[in-house]
Amino acid sequence: xxxxxxxxxxxxxxxxxxxxxxxxxxxxxxxxxxxxxxxxxxxxxxxxxxxxxxxxxxxxxxxxxxxxxxxxxxxxxxxxxxxxxxxxxxxxxxxxxxxxxxxxxxxxxxxxxxxxxxxxxxxxxxxxx
Numbered sequence: 001x002x003x004x005x006x007x008x009x010x011x012x013x014x015x016x017x018x019x020x021x022x023x024x025x026x027x028x029x030x031x032x033x034x035x036x037x038x039x040x041x042x043x044x045x046x047x048x049x050x051x052x053x054x055x056x057x058x059x060x061x062x063x064x065x066x067x068x069x070x071x072x073x074x075x076x077x078x079x080x081x082x083x084x085x086x087x088x089x090x091x092x093x094x095x096x097x098x099x100x101x102x103x104x105x106x107x108x109x110x111x112x113x114x115x116x117x118x119x120x121x122x123x124x125x126x127x128x129x
Contacts, residue, residue: 058117059083069111074101078126086122088112091129098126 010018019026048054059080067075077097081089092098101108105124112121 056117057083058115058121061115061117062088062112065115069115070101070104070108073097083118083121086120088121088124090124090126092126093129095128098128101126 016026059082062069062080062083066078066080069075070078074097077094078090078092078101081091083089090101092101101124105126109121109124112118112124
């Protein structure tokens, strides 16, 4: 069986010239860029990984174990929010607790790295909130 041949792809300028000569509007908008179609399964898997759909996020594990990591007193005034680009965002509602966490951040980072899935955490960003 002979293989199907793809139609020849003309340049955008050639397509516009032919459309102008025939007096019909061009099918392709002026600012669009034609790209090859991608399979939906690859796109869905990329979205699942990016948004962690169907998987436990490391933030959930850190929230559950936060009291063990920083202690009961500090955990009452702080909680981890997000983990982006290996930086943990922590909201702290009391300035004294924020200062205490800041001074013990290396110890806290060591405890965080022991949590499964959090080995790559490189820093903590403490925000008042």
